[in-house]
Amino acid sequence: MLVLGISGLDRTAELKKRMTPGLDWREQRLVQGLDSAAALVDENGVIAASAQERHDGDKGTGKFPVDAIEACLRMAGVTLDDVDFVAHGFRYEPTPAFELDDRLKRWYSEAYSEEVQLEVLRAHYPDQDWERKLVRVPHHLAHAASAYHLSGFRDAIVLVTDGMGESESTSLFSGSGSALEAVRTYPVAASLGILYSVVTQYLGFLPGMDEYKVMGLAPYGDTGVFPNAELVSLRPGGELAVPLLALDRTPEERETHQGAIRGLEEMFGPARHPDAPVVQRHMDIAAVLQRSIERALLFVLRDGLAATGASSANLCLAGGVALNCTANGLISRSGLFDQVFVQPAAGDDGTALGAALHVLRQHVPADPSPMGMPYWGDEFGDADVEAALETLGSGHQVRHLPGDSLLKEVSVLIGSGSVVAWHQGRMEFGPRALGNRSILADPSVPNMREHLNTVVKQREEFRPFAPAVIAEKAGEYFEIEPGQEGRFRHMLFVTQVREAYRDQLSSITHVDGSARVQVVEQESAPRFHALIRRFGEDHGTPVLLNTSFNLRGQPIVRTPLEAVATYARSTIDALAIGDWLVVREPESGGSDD
Template identity: 65%
Template sequence: MLTLGYSGLDRGAALKRAILGDGWRREQRIVQGLDAAAALVDETGVLAAAAQERYDGDKGTGRFPRDAIDACLRAAGATMRDVEVVAHGFRYEPSPVWQLDHLSAQWYQQVYAQQVQRDVFHAHYPADPAGPRFAHVPHHEAHAASSYYLSGFAEALVVVADGMGEQESLTVFEGRGPELRRVASYPILASLGILYSVLTHYLGFQVGMDEYKVMGLAPYGDRQRHRATFDEFVQLKPDGGLAVPLLSANKSPMERETHQGVLRRLEEKLGPAREPDAELGQHHMDVAAAGQDALERALLHVLGEYRRRTGLRRLCLAGGVALNCTANGAILHSGLFDEVFVQPAAGDDGAALGAALYAARQARPAAPTGMAMPYWGDELTGPDVAAALRDLGPEFTTHRLPTDRLVAEVVTLIGRGATVALAQGRMEFGPRALGNRSILADPRSPTMRAHLNNVVKQREEFRPFAPAVPREDAATYFDVPPGTESAFRHMLMVTGVRAPFRDRLPAVTHVDGSARVQVVERESAPLFWALLRETGRRTGLPVLVNTSFNLRGQPIVRTAVDAVATYARSTLDALVVGDVLVTRTGREATA
């Protein structure tokens, strides 16, 4: 049985533009249903998954994921007639809520209604009596399924936190065997995700895109300076209760579209909002720190209560808030749970995967199985690589090398200060590059972080980079508690760099001594693992900088053509695409 899941709310972005007009460009991403993606599963597990942005170049797009769906079907050698169920990761029901005002009615009638979304699907794949059955999966059920059914846990507490599902912002589930059961849910006016996104806007960043910048900025600030104010914004109630009264500051329909009421209240309490191109000051860092602190305390408050009620010692997380790696690390180190699993595509792209898994388990109940690495996207093949390299000019040199030579050459280049892009195998699913579409560099270099931020990726200087380390070496260099190594495979946990190595790993050690670690296993990423081990043999530190293979404003590369073209127009020193090493003729490393 093939089950296809997809996410995104096609027509949502267009309606938002129509409502706001061109004068509200920053607010146009305050919209439900972005990060459209597709996933295909069967009884054996996940066959394929990909985000639509990788095909059309529009980062975070909510457009119907036709390209991603077709790619998943191609990967499985299937057509739509082979699919038994198509599952969409939203289920909006008729409700008096949609009659509260004219804008709410527009959203339901033009975007949210189930018939509207079925019409969108059938505009791309015409209705066929022999075709698949259509299923609408509630958004938080999709998120929960995406994490629990891939965790390998026999039972777990499952918590979904995001901006909003259909009518909730945080939902708690019990997972026991094949069953997922709702335990509690929190309304939209208690949304930690919306609060963090509005804080992102207040700090001059892009809503729905740059929340991780707030997370990266927070360690530069003082968590206590604005704590009393954030205690007003986020109120912790008895028995796991949670309220965010700040969100009630949006009074009119237009304020709910733009969060202008909440932003005014933030300015009243914290001073003027930062303009996008303005300098970042200590005040902004302190606000980011207080917001991050409030998020962590609220999550631990809820988790502690439901850990006590259920007695469950394992935790699964999903939803956009679960992409907050610092909060995830705090949860892991809290001691509340023995194991923590975060599905790598925890945002709305992962709702496509969860919708497929939820529908498949409804039809054929089965207990969770542990997932391998999420290398589920398009695959690089030898002919694709050869074709992509064919038109490179004399300013580039190519060498096809056996693996041992390739590893030796790349480690030598990195040791000399080179930045090397790595494009291998199948593309990762989710926002993190995990070795198959990555840029690698030397973490020992005191200038590498600035070089990558300012020259290669052209982004803010304060943003940290992640270290990759072999599983067997992780606990030596980083605060990875024994038995938790698997929690760090997907680069979604922040933890400490062990004190003796902080000065020796300046490119990956954040200002507070932390790092967003990726643990690499030999069986899942043999070339990447070999590069790390050879680096360790030569330098005594089996660690490399790993950042995503893309440039500013560009999704992570997908194909061999994307990889070669991106490398050619970048300042990167070398590219490994398949078994071919590409360098710039006569050029030395620059960092």
């Protein structure tokens, strides 16, 4: 059986502009249904998955993922006629609430309803029997399925936390075999995801996209500066409350969260303008937010364990909040759970994957299987690479270096302090660059983090970078227990850098001694593993700084043509693409010595 999953709500962004004109660019992001994607699965697992933003260049887009769909079908060598069902990661139904509020009524009738989804599908693929083929999956169930069915756990608790689904913000499920059952839900008024986005907006960043910046800012802060600031109320019976969200009283305020922003200004002072510098007060506020989220997540999980009667269990995490690597690390270390798994595309792009897996397992029941690396995107051949390299202008040297020759040269370059873009194999699915679309550097080079942030990536100087380490050496450099290396393969948990190596690995060690580690295994990422191992043999430390291959405001590159163009307009020193290595020719100097 072939099931195609899709995420996103095609018409929400334009409808918001019509309903609430005059919004600034950040407020326009406050809509449902962004991060559209497609995923194709069958009984043997995930065949292909791709986010629409990687195809059209519109970062975080919610547009119908027609390019991503076509890519998945192409990678599988099938057509849409071969697909049995198309599963969509939203299922809005008419409720009395939509009739009581004119704005909600418009949202439902013009963007959310089944009729609208069918209309969008017919516009792109008019020859399909959509009344039979389309299966709408509740949003949080799609999130839960994306993690549980790829976890390898026969039984698990599944926590989904994001901005909101159809009418809930946090959901607990119990997974057993091929079945997922709802245990508890929390209303949108208690949304931890919306709270994080509102504070992100207050701090001058882009909500729904820049929350990871706030997470990276938090370790610089001091929660003691605001001792009475608690953003989430923990109540008897496992209840949560987010008082700030109650300050959005009018329909317009619920669209922009201006009521909550005013509440934050009363608590912490004026909101930061996006172009203003980040100062210590902003760091302290980020720390308060992070502490509040972590306390709330542990509170919900303890209540979930009590509700299921389990003394300990396996845990799966999904939803946008599950991309908070610091909170994930805290949960992992809490001792509440035997094993913890986070599906790497935990945001809304992952609901395409989850919706497809849910429908598949309804028809073909099977226990969850453990996933490897999410290398489910496009792969390109030598002809594509050669054609892309033809577009390079003068000033570059291009060499064909098959096999180990490329690894040797890249190791030498990185060891000499160069920054190398690395474009290999199939593209990753999810927001993390996991060794196939990466920018790599030596983490021991002084000021490498500052160089990458300010010159190469052109982003905020406080932003940390992740280390990639071979599995055999992970426990030597990082606080990772033997047998737990696999938990860190998707770069979704923070742990401590061992104190003896913090100075040596200064460019990947955050201010609190932590790092968002990627453990690289030979069997799942053979070429990336071989490069890191070679670098360790040549230079003593089998650890590389790994960040995504993109520039500011750009999605991670997909094609060789995008890779070459991005490299050419950047200050990156070299590009390793397939078996080719591109370096910049030395600038000709004058006659003076």
